[in-house]
Amino acid sequence: MVRTGALVGIFGNIFLALIKGVVGWVADSRALLADAVHSASDVVGSVAVLIGVRAAKLPPDKDHPYGHGKAETVTAIIVAVLLFIVGFEIGLDALKDAGNPVTVPKPAALYAVVFSILLKESMFRYKHFLGKKYKSDALLTDAWHHRSDVFSSLAALLGIGASLLGNQLNISWLLYGDLAAGVFVAILIMKMAWKLGKESIHNALDHVLHVEDTVKMREQAEEIEGVIQIDEFFAREHGHYVIIDIKIAVDPAITVEEGHAIGKKVKEKLLEDEHVKDVFIHINPYEG
Template sequence: MDEDIRYQKVKMGAWVGIIGNIVLAVLKGVIGFIANSRALIADAVHSASDVVGSVAVLIGVRAAKMPPDRDHPYGHGKAESIAAIIVAVLLLLVGVEIAIDAFKAFFEPVVVPKVIAIYAVIFSIIVKEIMFRYKYHLGKKYRSEALMTDAWHHRSDVFSSIAALLGIGGSILGGAIGIPWLVYGDPVAGLFVSILIVKMAWKLGSQSIHNTLDHVLHDEDTVEMKEAVASVEGVLNVDEFLAREHGHYVIIDLKIAVNPEISVKDGHAIGKAVKRKLIEIDHVHDVLVHINPYEKK
């Protein structure tokens, strides 16, 4: 995979998120204030947090593109994972803030939102779903954990907007037909939105932290790699195989067994052949091969 192409595509996805969320945050915030809708204002805050998240993704992607150096010989790929963690933390904080605000609403006079709030929410749902699908596709194609986390951030906004739509609609209906408890649909929706956001933040954050802590690929994920090693002439056994994710790429440490009677030079040549074979696999970035003498068990 061409790193420059990958960087440009992922960067474009981050910028789409930044611009789109700024527009939605302003639109929903203004209309939420005009329409007296707590749910819509909460949704606007959620979109505003997405802006910060997309900026974190942009910074992480740019840092991850930096080449290896003396202090970071394996590259800077984990910068994307760190960006994903930042996005998850922001999501968690926004969820807690929305929950507190929604809870306070039950102890204050409830104002029925205006109908214009419904149109703003519907527009937000459509735009956010398009952004989710676009960024999720890019994130999966270019193995960007940060971009995929940000994409799910957008999907959480879709869920929150749907909840806001139901809450606002119920509140307006309750005010129109005189059902007092329906009027509380707007703050109830805000509370439900906060639960969705916190749950998603926990899930995404846990996964990102797991990947940052030198997560080793499971056996079922390394079948192709091990087959590539076994196909190299002179490899008699794979004694150990550790493939760890380093952001969007994989670094492999392995031990192979070769004929103990061959020369050091021949063993070294086999090791180089194994490395070349593994590097041909698209997302493998670096390989460290240790040569062992083959022993029959």
Template sequence: MTTDQDLRYKKVRMGAWIGIIGNVVLAIVKAVVGIMANSRALVADAVHSASDVVGSVAVLVGVRAAKMPPDEDHPYGHGKAETITAIIVAVLLFVVGLEIAINAIKAFYEPIFVPGMAAIYAVIFSIIVKEFMFRYKIRLGKKYKSDALITDAWHHRSDVFSSLAALLGIGASILGGTLTIDWLVYADPLAGLFVAGLIIKMAWKLGGEAVHNTLDHVLHDEDTNEMLEEAMKVEGVLEVNELLAREHGHYVIVDIKVAVNPHITVEQGHKIGKKVKDRLMEDEYVQDVRVHINPYSEV
């Protein structure tokens, strides 16, 4: 019988594989056409797609690690493996952006060539494929709460933006060559520099979000109100003193303190705590619940 976690793993893994295959094809097409058509912007875009391959492989590894059950060393599970993977992808994206920027700046001090029309067709093809991959992965990532897949999806969206910039740069460069406007020919490496800026900005944003989620981020009150209400419905719970839901990758670990009648037995208090845990665990997003029983006081 297939569990929700097994289904999630299969879907997210499929998303990662689609990313790997798609990026390999795009990287090869753009690199070959970019070199043949003398387009630095397209070659830079090809490097960006090649980095996506590494990113998608990292997602695949992270998703597999996150699926591992809790053990003695990791009693809360391995859910943060995906968030760590998201950080790795963001760092990789940042490094690629810097590399593209350096190469684009160097181009202004070297002989420049007018790109061929084949570069235009390759970029348009890339934009269509990348937009499809972004929409597919962002929907899948949000549905299954996968930080790694969402980060990888935005990696694809950054490719769309970079390809649009490359398209404008290549088009302007070809126009400059046709009309003999020398300065316009430099629009191609200028587009490469713009692409690098977009990539670096995207990497910084995604990396910051992933680091925030790694540092035991707890859900805000508005996100835990439903859990609070469910706990209060349990017979014997007189008050919820505290409820903390810590994000642990694609699931949360709940720490809750409930107040009960101070005159009941320890066994009765334990049973109430067990009912609270079972009730909250009905939500598939909740991986584990740690219940602390307090004596109720009106003071």
């Protein structure tokens, strides 16, 4: 399903980029053309997500004993950087155009941007649902990429509407609405890219789940007969899955084999959670 979500993003963005690009060119709307560039960047982002998801699904090997889950996080960072660069370029182009004669977009631009808003919001909700369900950093990043496109399209809608209204009422300052929307879209895109990039980098640095997020896991381990207490518990995020490092204290008088059996039961119990990929257990003698 994660792969399906990425494919939906790719084909949806190709379609939107073509529609907005053609209509933006014919209707002479700078804001809609900028929005088309934004959608085109989503295509590259979705392809990157697809590659990251496939890499993350690879089984552990000699060089990557913890699996390849971090591939999704790396992909999310790449998408965030791409998003920031696109936002900067859109803003720069809009500022350059401010020195040229003002052009008023044609009404067709309004219909294209309304269609874009409806389709993009649907894509966001679909991908956000999948990203949360499967705990995919890359898919969630790409979902918010779609949401940023919704906001940029709303800005384009207001800008195009202002330019058309200014032309009808002969209000000169409203004619710059189309260009102003381009600048606003750029700022919005860069802000979103910064937030997503910051979160992805945080996850890439061996981020562990907070104590409140591991209460259930700890309780499951403590319920196993023979576990006297948990000395240490870390649940490390590796993309869409978690790897647990746990130290448990057992009766020091039992045999090594009995201690091993207790540890095995703890591991099996924790692995019942579909988001837990592996569990590493260290057995300590209980010291009272």
